[in-house]
Structure formats: structure tokens, C-alpha cells
Amino acid sequence: MTLFATVNGRVRGRRTASGVVAVLGIPYAAPPFGSDRFKAPRPARPWRGIRECVAFGPVAPQSAELPGAPTWSPGDEDVLNLNVWTDGPGGGAGGARPVLVWIHGGAYTFGSSAQPEFDATVPARAGLVVVTLNYRLGFEGFGHVPAAGYPENRGLLDQIAALEWVRDNIAAFGGDPANVTVAGQSAGAASVACLTVTDRARGLFRRAIAHSAVGPAYSPRLAADTTRLVARAAEVPPTAAGLTGASPYDLVRASDRVVARLRDDPAAGPRHYDPVLYGPVVDGVLLPADPLAADAADRADVDLLVCHTTEEYWLLDAVGSSKKITTDRELAQFAKDFGLPDTLVPAYRARLPDAPVLDIYLAVYGDMSFAEYSSRLAERHADAGRRTYLSRFARRRVTEVGVVHPWHCADVPFAFGTLADPETAFLIGGPPLPEDYELSRRMVRAWADFAATGEPGWGTDTVRIWATDDPDTHDPDTHDPDAHDPDAHDAHDGFRAAWRAADYADIHP
Numbered sequence: 001m002t003l004f005a006t007v008n009g010r011v012r013g014r015r016t017a018s019g020v021v022a023v024l025g026i027p028y029a030a031p032p033f034g035s036d037r038f039k040a041p042r043p044a045r046p047w048r049g050i051r052e053c054v055a056f057g058p059v060a061p062q063s064a065e066l067p068g069a070p071t072w073s074p075g076d077e078d079v080l081n082l083n084v085w086t087d088g089p090g091g092g093a094g095g096a097r098p099v100l101v102w103i104h105g106g107a108y109t110f111g112s113s114a115q116p117e118f119d120a121t122v123p124a125r126a127g128l129v130v131v132t133l134n135y136r137l138g139f140e141g142f143g144h145v146p147a148a149g150y151p152e153n154r155g156l157l158d159q160i161a162a163l164e165w166v167r168d169n170i171a172a173f174g175g176d177p178a179n180v181t182v183a184g185q186s187a188g189a190a191s192v193a194c195l196t197v198t199d200r201a202r203g204l205f206r207r208a209i210a211h212s213a214v215g216p217a218y219s220p221r222l223a224a225d226t227t228r229l230v231a232r233a234a235e236v237p238p239t240a241a242g243l244t245g246a247s248p249y250d251l252v253r254a255s256d257r258v259v260a261r262l263r264d265d266p267a268a269g270p271r272h273y274d275p276v277l278y279g280p281v282v283d284g285v286l287l288p289a290d291p292l293a294a295d296a297a298d299r300a301d302v303d304l305l306v307c308h309t310t311e312e313y314w315l316l317d318a319v320g321s322s323k324k325i326t327t328d329r330e331l332a333q334f335a336k337d338f339g340l341p342d343t344l345v346p347a348y349r350a351r352l353p354d355a356p357v358l359d360i361y362l363a364v365y366g367d368m369s370f371a372e373y374s375s376r377l378a379e380r381h382a383d384a385g386r387r388t389y390l391s392r393f394a395r396r397r398v399t400e401v402g403v404v405h406p407w408h409c410a411d412v413p414f415a416f417g418t419l420a421d422p423e424t425a426f427l428i429g430g431p432p433l434p435e436d437y438e439l440s441r442r443m444v445r446a447w448a449d450f451a452a453t454g455e456p457g458w459g460t461d462t463v464r465i466w467a468t469d470d471p472d473t474h475d476p477d478t479h480d481p482d483a484h485d486p487d488a489h490d491a492h493d494g495f496r497a498a499w500r501a502a503d504y505a506d507i508h509p
Helices: 121-125 138-142 154-173 187-195 220-234 240-245 248-263 266-272 314-318 328-337 344-351 357-383 411-416 422-428 434-453 491-499
Strands: 003-006 009-012 021-027 050-052 081-086 097-103 129-133 175-185 207-211 303-309 388-393 397-399 402-404 463-466
Touching: 003 154, 009 021, 081 121, 081 154, 097 154, 097 187, 097 434, 121 129, 121 434, 129 154, 138 154, 138 248, 154 175, 154 187, 175 187, 175 434, 187 207, 207 411, 207 434, 220 240, 220 248, 248 266, 266 328, 303 357, 303 434, 314 357, 328 344, 328 357, 344 357, 344 491, 357 388, 357 491, 411 422, 411 434, 434 463
Parallel strands: 009 050, 097 129, 097 175, 175 207, 207 303, 303 388, 388 463
Antiparallel strands: 003 009, 021 081, 081 129, 397 402
8 A cells, every 4th residue: 555754754544446545534733632722733743653544533522423424432632633535646647636625514513524425535536635624623622711822713723734734745645735725514614714814824725615604703702602601501610720620521511501501592592593602703813804704805815616505404404403483473583583684584485475484484594594605705705806606506306205405515425426325315315316426527527627727617707506407417518507597596696685684793693
């Protein structure tokens, strides 16, 4: 098996069935515990000999148990690790290959690079060197610790450390450190958006891909309020001494208890509907502003590719993380709690006259959290003079049990080419069909082309719609199956005028 030399020592991975080499669980920073807990990441310690990197490394502290992925156990500490997929060192006949660095989502609270849908064999075969990474989540990564020396946004600092590792090491794997694209979905996409307005990340990537970015970033006040809630649930003082004295397990369980209480408390405002405790904090140090509010001068001069799904929140309803709203009274209270313009819900009712209240609620919530935020992110980046592309994932499927929605996360297996993995069946609504494989091929190609050249295959003045319901999808030479079709796919455009009255600074606490 091929050896790879990193700055910390030699590593050896394993070859996949497709001939791609996967080098898994490489430390990019030191374990962030003990005296390093709640601190900025430090360099990984070097090793002697050959490090066998044939299995995913430990995941960040969390309570989630995701299908097909490893779980966290108290005592797992070497959590700042990453994985590299490559077809070998040297770059091949075409020279060094473009690099794609993937940041997973999970509400900044759960998830890992080891989820089956993130297997990067197919993108590597398409000409990329792919890096996927773990970073600190929950309180460990984003909780406010009220004392000097404990920075905000430790999860973002971890991501920057991983990008620095890529800069210093990726050439050994056949990648081009001068042609790096950072990509992510959901919380990972919002992390990408934050990195585009963070000075510390300047020069570490050339392009960015954000699927279903969620926002806005949190205020220092909200972060401090969350610390008080979590400390109370953990039965420790909300001080640096109290929080460092609580174990990672204690803070994970305390966070879960806070989420349960908010979910059961109608007086909790926006956090009553789908409690997310943690996120990037506008601290004025690492993060100068929310990505939507940042000045043009603060935006990195990078190409940006944005995507969101057209029915995002149907997934959150299906997995039970979102409160069900089924009456007009509940819907009105939801709009009031989020400070939505009075014209917004009526605009949705007018365009969806036969939809039940639950569907209106899910449409509004999904657009507020993901679609509108993503669309505005693309607009702000383009307004700053940066090359920007927008796409929407609208693939629907009708089965004997109903409609498979183009919901949150459904686009990820298509972009990674992992449709055949049984663990992705829930996201895509069952075993993939031939037209699904064709759609996946086009999406993988768009990512690879964008990472290589900054051009995904459509113009900056076009919205690409990803779908499978066109009869000519198998003849891309004579027909563009993803051409912009607002009547069939692009429902969100019909609500943009209503959203113009909404200011994200008013919508979220």
C-alpha cells in the first residue's frame, strides 16, 4: 500500500474497491481536552514509524447515534482528525489535482466525517482529492466560556486548523494546495459562509460550496444565555471553573436536557420550535459579522456555489425534531415568535391554497432557515463582486407510500455519489432509480468542475435546478435537464417578494 509523508509522520491507508486510496483518521490537531479544553487547537503531536490510517478516528462529544457512523464514548479524545481520498500521490498525468475539503452538518451538535453519505470515492474518481474532517461540536466547540483564554467559535478554529493542515500536507496526496475548495452542508455550509468572512481563513481556500446554509450567526448575548441554561442543567456555576470542572459527558447530557425543556416550553420563543443551542458567535474577533451582514471588504475573494433544497423542513418534521403546527392559531403564534412580516404567511397561503396548515408551516420554516438565507448569501457575495452560482435541488419521487420530498440532506448523497449505500435510502426515499444515478453523475461533475475551474457548468445569471422528472434527462447532449423552470421547480422564487420585508436581525434572537 502506498505511503504518504505528512509533516507529523508517515501514514498508510486502504484501497477501496474502486481503486481509490482512503487514508482515515489522521490527526490534524492535538486532542482538545485536559489543559487544552476550550482552547484554540494546537498542532498534532508527531509520531515515529508508519501510522496505520485504515479506520475513521473518534468523533466529537455528542449523544447522537447516526446510522452507519461511529458514536462518541466518554474517553474518546483524539477527535480532531480528518480523512483523505485520493487516487494516489503525484497528481497523475494531469499534475496536482484540485482539493475539496468537506465540513459536515448536524446543528453544530452532532454528526461526523464518517457518515456513509460522505464516502468520497466517487468524487476522487472524478478528479478530486477530497478531505473530510471532524471538529468540536456542542458546548466543546461553540459554548461560551466567560473568561479570557477561552475563545468563542472553537469549532471554526478547528476547521481553520484543518485547512492549514491541507495547505501543509495535501501535496503529498496528489492535491494542489493552491486550488482548494471548502464545502459543507447545513451547519457545515454556514461554517463555510463564516470562513468566507473570517480573516484567519484568508488564503486557505480559493472556492466555496454551501448547500443549505442556515443562519444567522448567534449574538454574544444569546451565547451567554445558553451557557447559563446549560450550566444550570449540569448543576455547575456558569463560570470557567464550573464549566471546565464538568466533563464533556456532563455538558452533552445537560445540553440535551435544555433542548427538551425548550421544546416543551411555549414561552421559549423561536427555540420552542426546533431548539438549536449552538452556532458561530459574532464575537468581533474571529467572526466580525454574520455572513449576510458582513461588508464587501470583509468577504474573501473566492468563487461561491450555493445550493438549497426546495422542501427543506420536511426532513425535520419526519425525524421529529421540529414541533408540529396543525392549527391556524399555532401558525400565527409561530409567525409572531419569529417576528415574521404580517404579509408572509398570507403570501404562502395564496400560492398554496389547498395545502394543510402543517405544509404551510414547513414551507415557511424551511425557507426562513435555509432557502432564503442561502439565496441571500448568494446575492450578498455576488453584490460584493465575487463570482457566484446558485442552484436548487428539486428531485421528487412518488412511491406507493407517498411523495419523497426534496428535503434537507437529500442532495448530499447525489453530490457525493453515495446513492447505492443502504444507509442513504431514507434520505432519498428508497433504492435509487436509473434516473437518480444520472442526476448524481451530473452533480458530481458540477462539483468537480467548479473545484477545478470555478465554473460548475452554468452561468452566474442562471439558477440551476437539479431534478430527475424530465423525460430527456438521459440525453444531456441535446437537452439540458436542469434548465431553469420556475413553474415546475422553483417555488421559492415566488415567495422572494414577501421575504424582502423580513430582516434576519429581527427574525432571530
